[in-house]
Amino acid sequence: MTTLDRVPDAELRALLDRTRTEYEAFRARGLRLDMTRGKPSPEQLDLANGMLTLPGNRDWHTEAGEDARNYGGLQGLPEARALFAPVLGCPPDQVVIGDNSSLALMHDVVAWAMLHGVPGSSRPWTREEAPAFLCPVPGYDRHFTILDAFGIRAIPVPLLGNGPDMDVVEDLVRDPAVKGIWCVPRYSNPTGEIYAETTIRRLAALPAGAPDFRLFWDDAYAVHHLTERRHAIANILDLTAEAGHPDRAFLFASTSKVTLAGAGLALFASSPANVRWFLARAAVRTVGPDKLNQLRHVRFLRDMEGLHRHMDAHRAVVAPRFDAVHDALTARLGGLGIARWTKPEGGYFITVDGPDGTARRVVALAKEAGLGLTPAGATWPGGVDPYDRTLRLAPTYPSLPDVRVAAEGISLCILLAALERGAAARAPAETAA
Missing domain, CATH: 3.90.1150.10 (Aspartate Aminotransferase, domain 1)
Known part of the structure; x- marks a missing residue:
């Protein structure tokens, strides 16, 4: 033609x-x-209608015998963390189960970093002269909205089909004002690309000018496959630890597009130090998540094969x-x-x-x-x-x-x-x- x-x-x-x-x-x-x-x-959404009858009348106790209707359990039910730990690629004790929105968790983490800093920070990010994030483009508009809300500069970086242009990233990240980069490493929003292992290794080992630089690793589509092949990606927590930056990655995911969009579970995972930091901040804003919803998910999905x-x-x-x-x-x-x-x-x-x-x-x-x-x-x-x-x-x-x-x-x-x-x-x- x-x-x-x-x-x-x-x-x-x-x-x-x-x-x-x-x-x-x-x-x-x-x-x-x-x-x-x-x-x-x-x-x-109809595929998850079976959850609407769970956990069932008088069947609201966890595997440990705790009443899921009550307060507490800030990190999430152990059985829920064990269910989703393989999705995030880390041990259950490095997983936090929140309420329904991973976007809310990302917002909170940025807010807490601005107010308090993160492990490795010398001061809160609000006290930096002009904090910035790298933003692979085309990208997710709600990531950019979070930056706008906190006055964080957004620096576009081109995507190349196997992740961001790492030559550009490695050059820009030497600036200590650059505090983070948004990454949707698997089936990226909106390009659908999958980060190559070489790209992920370079992200893990970045020569960051900021000692508290973070990868905001939004693995939102980890289980949303469109073919029979379930694409795996390199484990970012393992690679950052190997590169000497164990606290570099904040991982996020959710079940909002897995079960019920307004009643899913938000997932956070990171290094032990980052998890302790997260839970200390979260304890100020809540006395615990919706554990009944976590119980519903465990009983509905059961295990990875069920997922x-x-x-x-x-x-x-x-x-x-x-x-x-x-x-x-x-x-x-x-x-x-x-x-x-x-x-x-x-x-x-x-x-x-x-x-x-x-x-x-x-x-x-x-x-x-x-x-x-x-x-x-x-x-x-x-x-x-x-x-x-x-x-x-x-x-x-x-x-x-x-x-x-x-x-x-x-x-x-x-x-x-x-x-x-x-x-x-x-x-x-x-x-x-």
């Missing part, structure tokens, strides 16, 4: 006219479809939605040279890069056609994509038929925006001629 940059001017104008006609017909359908955020679908079976059921629901988006993009845009997109093997998103200067136009066209997309620029700090090209598609929530329709419309919007930009770029030459 001829790429658009090789299409003669008359054919380009004709294709633009045809595409506008198709778009207007699509817009006239009056659709209202939402692909803005990576929410589980109702079918996925894998449950996630296989998720994959059966979700994978066809991702295939539908890929098929639509390929059918409409394949071979034209105007866009590239990911085909992730896990996670919740598909990333599409169109021509520079078109992402905001695509989002606007989609909105006019009744398709809700994540705002252009959301994958960059400050909400500004300097190239205006990256789109984050979230195909999990709508039904499969709706995903097919939405993917058709999104592909059409990308093509129309590219054709408009291509025609505009050629117009001055035609006028001069």
